[in-house]
Amino acid sequence: MNKTHWMVRLVQIAAVLFVLFGCLMVFIYTPFYSKLIVKSLNYFVPVEVDQLAAQSQKMGALSDDDSFEPGSDLWIARQAYLKLMEQAIQSDEPQDLTVIQARYKALQQLIEEENQKENDQKDRPKVPLLNTQVVSASEAEVDNPAQKMKDLLEMNSAENKGLMTQYTEFLKTHEIEQPASEAEPIDDETYHDLAKMDLAKTNGQSVKQPTAEPYAIVVLGGGLTLDKNDKDIIVNDYTRLRLETTLDVERQHKLPIVLSGVEAPYMQAWLKNYDVDAKLLEDRSMNTCENSRFSSLLLQKKGGAPTVILITDQYHMPRTRRLFALNGIETIPVVAPMPTTLTTWRPSEKNYDHSRRANYELLATLRDVWFGSSDCREVP
Template sequence: MSSLLKRCYLGMKKVLFYSLILITCCVLSFFTPLFSSVGLWLLNHLPIPKVTALSTSKASEAFSRRSDQHKLEKYQNLLENSSGHPLSSALDDPSDIKAANSAKPNDINQIAPAATANHYILHKPTAYVVLGGGLTEASSDDEKQAAAPDTDTNTNTQDDKPTNTPLSANNIVLNDYSLNRMKTVVAHYKIHPLPIIVTGVEAPWMRDWLTSYGIENVITENASMNTCENARFTAKRLKLSNVYLVTDAYHMTRTRRQFALNNIQTSPIVAPLPMQKSWSRPKDNAQHSRRTIYELAAYTRDIFAPQQNCRQADDVSFATLLHSRKPEAVKTF
C-alpha cells in the first residue's frame, strides 16, 4: 500500500513539474513571435462553413439602390473587357503568399492576397469588403492620413494627392488598423478595380479617405458595431455572393465564418497590423499574442454562445444602414 502511494506521489510530482515547465514556456513564448505564429496557424485551420445555393443571379450583384447598380454596371463592363483576373490567380501562387505574409505596412507594393487552408473559390469575387478597425483622435502633428498610399513610383500626378485640408487637433480619424486596411485595398484596387464596400461605424471616414485619393466607387454600410453585424448588415445592404475580404490575419477566420453564415463567400486579403513581430520586440510580440488569444476565444464564443449584442438584420432599417454617424462639423481629411 505504501509503495502504491509512493508511486502516485512521484507520478503527481512529475506531472506537476512538467506542467510548470509547459506554463513557463507558454508565458515566455507570449513575448516572442512563436506564440502568435502557432496561434495564427491554428486560426487558419479552424472550420469555415461552406456557402451553399449560390446562384447566377446573386453572383451578378444586384445592388438595391440605383447609384449602387450604376457602380456595378461599370464594374461588369470592366470585367467583360478584361482578359484576366490577377488576384484570383495570385491566391494560388506560393511566392505571392509568402510575399504577402512578409510585407511591411509601409511597403504596400508587396501586399498580396494570403491564402489559408480554408480558402476555396466557387465564383470570382465581385467586390472588396473592408472592415473598419477603429477610430482615434488625431494630434495636431498627425500626418498619417495625409500620406498617399503610393503604389506606383513612376507616376506622380496630382490625382494621387489628397485635396482636403490638413488635419487639425482633436479630429476624429482612422486608427492605424483601419489605415492599413485602407492602404491594402487601394493597392489591390489599382491592380484590379472593383467596387469597394466599407462596413462599420468607421465607414464614412473610410469612404472619405478613399475619395481623397480619387476612388469614387465606394459603398458604405454605416450601422454595424461588431464583426457579426458587419456580416449581417452588409448582406442586407447588398445582395452579394462572393467578395474579397480585407482585414488583419488574426481577425480573418472569424470574419469569414460570419460572412459564410450570411451566405457570402469570401476570399481573404490580409492587411498587416501596425506593429510587426520580431524577436527583438517583445512588446509588439505581446500585442500579436493578445490578438491571437482574443480571436481564438471569440471564435469559440461565436460557436457555443453567440454574442447577444449582435442585432438581427430586421432590427435595423435600410435607412439606418445608409445614415452616416460622422458629424457634419468634423473636418477629418
C-alpha cells in the same frame, strides 16, 4: 521507502506549474505563438457557404450607382425593386430574392430600350402645333415646385403611382428563363491574376479556388482614434493599414467598395484623399457578426454579390470569413498588415501585441461556434 510529506508534494506540484507557466509566458512573447494560433484557426474554422443564404446573392448584378434622376422610370423601377427586396428579406424566403433580381434586371433592360426609342423619336424634326395657347388644367397645377417635388418623392402623382404598380406587378409575375442561375465560374486566367496579388494568401493558409469572380471589395473597420490635436476623429492604425491594402486591390480590380462598421464615414473620407470613391457604406455594425450580416443585406439590396474580396488582418480573417459564409457570401481573403511586425525569433513586446490579438480571436471564434454571438442585431 519513506513516503513524501504532502506539503513537499504540494510545493513540487506548484514549482512545476510555475515553471510551465513561465515557459508559456515566454512562448507568448515569441513570434511562434501567434503564428500557431493563426494556422490553427485557418485550418479548423469552417468557411463553407450556407447554400440557403447564398440564394439571395446568386445573381451578382451588383451596382453602387444610385444616380437615377428622381421621378424617372428607372428611379421608380428602383423603388419598386427595393420595396419587394425588403419584403422578401423580412419574410425569411431568400429563394425569392434571386427571382426578383432577375426580373429587375429584365425590367431595367426594357426601360432602357423604351428610353432609347423615345430619344430616337426626339431627334426627328418636329412640326409645330397649332393652338399653343391652350394650357391644360394639369399643366397649370405645377406652379408650386416644392409641392411638385414632394408629390414626386412620395409617389403621390397618378402617373408615378401607376408606374409603381405596373413595375411591382412585373417584378412579381414576369417569367424568366433562369430564375436562379448560378454565378459564372471563375476562369483560370482570372484566378491566377488574383493569386498574383496575394488575394488567396493568408499567412501561409491554402485557400481553395473561388467558385465565382468577386463582385465587390469589402473592408472591415478596425477602430477610430483621435488626431494629434486630440479633437478630430480619424481612423486608427488597424483601419489605416486595411485601407492602404484596399488601394492596392482597387487599382487592379475596379469593383464597388463596401466599407463596414461605424468607422465607414471616416474610412470613406480617407479613401477620397487618394481619389477612391467608396459609395457603399454600412455604418451601423458594432461588431464582426453585424459587419457580416449588415454588409450582406446591403449587397442584397444592391443586386447581390455571391463572392467578394475581404480585407482585414490575419487574426480577424478566419472568424470573419466564417460569418460571411453563414450569410451566403464566399470570400477571397486579402490580409492587411498589423501595426507592429513580428520579430524573427526573440521574445518581444511587439510579439505580445500579436499574441493578444490572436487570443482574442481564438476565444471569440470558440464563442461564435459554440454559443453564437448574443450581441448581434438582426437588422440595422
